[in-house]
Amino acid sequence: MSLKILLADDHQMFREALRTLLEREDNLTIVAETGNGNEIVALCHQTQPDIVCMDIAMPGLNGIEVTRQLTDALPSTKVIALSTFTDRMYVLDMLSVGASAFVTKAETGIELLRAIDAVSRNRSYLCPDATDAIKGALSDRSPAPASPNKLGNREIQVLKLVAEGLTSVQIAEKLNIMPSTVEVHRRNIMRKITVKGVAGITRYALHNGLITSL
């Protein structure tokens, strides 16, 4: 019986190449692919894949949100998180929303095949980076390590605008709130994501695909 795979990555070239790689395995069938996070859930309803290879950073909904919806709506569909070196930090997020495996693109294609095999047998598969992240999270379980999107909607709005270079006053005007409130949001944001200063906020925002560097 052939495993049905869905590829989700915003780089079409990567999808094509991955498709070529995976189709050499005769027990795998790619039933669909997309580069847009908004399409994935619908595509899964249509094609009922066994496994979704999901990039984390995508236009539309990001991989974490998609995974959350997917494991909720279609629990039998397994998700393998494919991350670039820049979003290894999301290990815990992806796993907490229901991903079954985590593989970084910096590793070999064999790793992905292993992950597919493991996931198809209802097991989890974590690359060394992910394993480290888990261990780290379990050991320094202090207050709030680098928890998921503990940020509120308003905080995310402020975060984006700060990263885009606006001052608190400009942000306040844009959101029709008081500058003092914006400052409170800033402090809460920095505390929650444990960074310091505008530079840290900007790195976080870019890292999480909340803004683009252009």
Next chain:
Amino acid sequence: MSLKILLADDHQMFREALRTLLEREDNLTIVAETGNGNEIVALCHQTQPDIVCMDIAMPGLNGIEVTRQLTDALPSTKVIALSTFTDRMYVLDMLSVGASAFVTKAETGIELLRAIDAVSRNRSYLCPDATDAIKGALSDRSPAPASPNKLGNREIQVLKLVAEGLTSVQIAEKLNIMPSTVEVHRRNIMRKITVKGVAGITRYALHNGLITSL
């Protein structure tokens, strides 16, 4: 006669997948691949590839620097810039240091094959995004659009440290210069790259691979 290709990208999985894609073409041979910018020039001396498919963002030297060195040392070696959606801004930089083609990973593998074909016949190949960038650069040739590395060495050092969240005083201590001097550098940097504030500097630094988001 078979074209010799060298693959340079920091994601091994992407390299493997690309290798599979390209090796289906019987007039192409992948002679080497690497994920580290520092190794590329040496590998080219060893393997004398006709074409280098080069990612822009890489550990070690970035694609722009490597291309500069490569076209200088081995002018017969053609460079195809492979960019992610986040570094399309580098079109002009890559072309100005001697890249022959520019393809984003968001496009199809066919595009890459077309580029290889074009480059092998001593032509250039630019994806639509790159074409737009060229046109834009030619039209609004105002003062200094987003000029290359007009930044001095010291300014780049300061730029990095600012983007990492250090204050001027901390930077000054690190570089053994006066804080006032650091502030001058900051202002000159912002003027040269036409950004505002720490957020702008941080975005620029990440965008240009001068720092990593972790």
Next chain:
DNA sequence: TCATCACTACCTGTAAACCGGTAGTGACGG
């Protein structure tokens, strides 16, 4: 019902960023 939390808003400070100017040095090229 009561605790929690996001969101709102204010206060007082200190530190840092930002803006403008001037100016000396050494290196490099016309």
Next chain:
DNA sequence: CCGTCACTACCGGTTTACAGGTAGTGATGA
């Protein structure tokens, strides 16, 4: 020989950011 420029350094001043506190609201969930 002189202009340019990177790098160094200082001055003044204004604006923001940052850290700490308090406090009211409404929604949500135990």
